[in-house]
Amino acid sequence: MRCFQVNAEDNVATALEDLEPGAVDVMGSKTVRQVEAFERVELGHKLSLRGIGAGDLLIKYGVPIGVAVVDIPAGHWVHLHNCRSQVDERSSHLDGKTGAALDTVYG
Amino acid sequence: MDEATKSAVGEAVWRGFLRQDGRKGIRNLILVIYTVECASFVAHQVGAGEDDVHVIGFPGCYDNAYAIRLMLALATHPNVGACLAIGLGCEYTQPAKLAEVAAGSGRPSDWFYIQENGGTRSGIERGKAALQALRARRDAEAVEVEMGWKDLVLGAECGGSDGTSGLAGNPVVGRLYDFVIERGGSAVFEEVVEMIGLRDILLSRAASPAVAAELDATYQKAENYCKAVRQYSVSPGNFAGGLTTIEEKSMGAFAKSGSHAIQGLIRVAEKVPSPGLWLLDSVPDNHFMQFGYTNPNDTEGIMDLISVGAQIVLFVTGRGSVIGSPVSPLIKVTGNSRTYERMKDDMDFDAGVILDGQKSLDEAALDLMAMVRDVASGTPSKPEALGHREYFLMYKHQETPELAAGCHA
Numbered sequence: 159m160r161c162f163q164v165n166a167e168d169n170v171a172t173a174l175e176d177l178e179p180g181a182v183d184v185m186g187s188k189t190v191r192q193v194e195a196f197e198r199v200e201l202g203h204k205l206s207l208r209g210i211g212a213g214d215l216l217i218k219y220g221v222p223i224g225v226a227v228v229d230i231p232a233g234h235w236v237h238l239h240n241c242r243s244q245v246d247e248r249s250s251h252l253d254g255k256t257g258a259a260l261d262t263v264y265g
Numbered sequence: 266m267d268e269a270t271k272s273a274v275g276e277a278v279w280r281g282f283l284r285q286d287g288r289k290g291i292r293n294l295i296l297v298i299y300t301v302e303c304a305s306f307v308a309h310q311v312g313a314g315e316d317d318v319h320v321i322g323f324p325g326c327y328d329n330a331y332a333i334r335l336m337l338a339l340a341t342h343p344n345v346g347a348c349l350a351i352g353l354g355c356e357y358t359q360p361a362k363l364a365e366v367a368a369g370s371g372r373p374s375d376w377f378y379i380q381e382n383g384g385t386r387s388g389i390e391r392g393k394a395a396l397q398a399l400r401a402r403r404d405a406e407a408v409e410v411e412m413g414w415k416d417l418v419l420g421a422e423c424g425g426s427d428g429t430s431g432l433a434g435n436p437v438v439g440r441l442y443d444f445v446i447e448r449g450g451s452a453v454f455e456e457v458v459e460m461i462g463l464r465d466i467l468l469s470r471a472a473s474p475a476v477a478a479e480l481d482a483t484y485q486k487a488e489n490y491c492k493a494v495r496q497y498s499v500s501p502g503n504f505a506g507g508l509t510t511i512e513e514k515s516m517g518a519f520a521k522s523g524s525h526a527i528q529g530l531i532r533v534a535e536k537v538p539s540p541g542l543w544l545l546d547s548v549p550d551n552h553f554m555q556f557g558y559t560n561p562n563d564t565e566g567i568m569d570l571i572s573v574g575a576q577i578v579l580f581v582t583g584r585g586s587v588i589g590s591p592v593s594p595l596i597k598v599t600g601n602s603r604t605y606e607r608m609k610d611d612m613d614f615d616a617g618v619i620l621d622g623q624k625s626l627d628e629a630a631l632d633l634m635a636m637v638r639d640v641a642s643g644t645p646s647k648p649e650a651l652g653h654r655e656y657f658l659m660y661k662h663q664e665t666p667e668l669a670a671g672c673h674a
Contacts, residue, residue: 204509258501
């Protein structure tokens with residue numbers, strides 16, 4: 159199983175295939191290292207490369223892409239259920255799995 | 266020496282169509298334009314079954330300066346060789362004026378009102394007859410010339426993005442942009458609303474302090490706009506595909522701009538002033554109706570890129586999409602090999618080969634460059650061959666650009 163770390167400073171990596179619990183190769187630099195995944199992470203989703211505390215910035219591409227809202231241990235799925243945008247308040251009102259907006263009234 | 270110099274594709278030339286303003290087209294289409302929704306059925310029937318005819322139109326009865334600039338830019342686009350404007354007869358937008366501007370640009374043009382021609386059947390007959398006459402004149406007057414990378418304006422849009430878009434799909438387009446700009450060509454990117462969170466990175470790419478100030482003002486406008494309409498450019502499908510925040514999506518989207526300096530800012534329907542990399546601002550300006558509604562969909566952004574003269578638009582979609590475009594062929598790129606396999610009939614290019622280590626970024630960008638050359642030479646892209654011609658022209662307010670030549674010099 160493989161994931162991709164864009165920048166050396168990143169604390170998250172993108173799954174290159176569906177990840178199951180177990181050893182995952184971290185691609186993106188000359189030396190491939192391994193991290194242990196503790197839960198399922200789907201293709202295109204992010205895996206924490208180290209422990210990220212509540213309030214800490216998520217770093218990808220070497221820049222902040224959001225803030226953790228709870229403690230996220232290493233090897234876990236990083237997404238809407240445990241972090242938020244620094245600018246877009248609406249992203250906190252979305253279904254964690256499908257991304258569908260929960261703040262739109264349909265009748 | 267970059268990878269494109271080592272490859273024959275770097276020297277590619279093909280046949281194009283020279284227009285009076287010096288720009289060159291890769292297609293020689295007849296564009297049918299309707300001036301109100303009421304005329305859309307007749308316009309589409311006129312264009313039906315005609316391979317070299319594309320149809321666009323504006324739905325509103327009440328006219329809009331922005332939409333008129335957009336229609337005129339499309340009527341005089343390098344890929345368009347003739348123009349037919351069709352109105353119902355009581356709307357504000359004047360088909361005669363559209364045809365007049367197209368004729369003034371050297372394109373055989375015609376127009377009519379449906380109300381003055383008896384209705385649906387006779388309107389369609391009138392339109393079909395006009396197409397025959399326009400086609401004959403277009404073919405007789407065509408000026409075919411050699412064309413190469415320096416004559417090309419590329420546009421790039423992304424939609425249906427997922428976690429692979431920022432890792433493969435957009436970076437491969439960015440490298441293609443670098444190659445084409447190094448050969449004297451032009452490239453345009455837009456989606457300022459997908460630069461939210463990247464102000465400093467955007468400004469660091471400006472070609473001069475004056476350009477940086479322009480970019481900053483546009484960035485601030487986009488951020489205010491997103492706050493006002495309470496909508497950032499990120500959708501349920503993006504979240505489901507692994508993107509968590511607009512900041513993350515922004516970094517991935519920005520990768521399609523490549524690495525060259527941004528020469529300046531252009532607005533919708535403004536011609537690219539000189540070769541190099543340009544940022545297109547399609548975000549509404551604030552006015553008495555506030556910003557209006559959010560930029561609605563991918564097709565609207567693609568039409569904006571075509572309006573500034575892009576002869577080909579690259580569309581990066583991780584999750585897959587089934588749209589095309591009129592006027593300029595759309596080439597669909599995905600960084601997700603699973604999407605490519607699943608939607609092979611619609612996807613032109615699989616950039617996922619970078620992620621599984623089959624190809625380097627340079628190698629993949631060269632393959633994409635060869636595909637762009639083939640489409641420029643006349644090979645239809647997949648959406649083009651499937652007959653996709655989606656368009657979207659909307660009410661919007663943007664300050665009238667300074668059209669005087671040299672205002673960006």
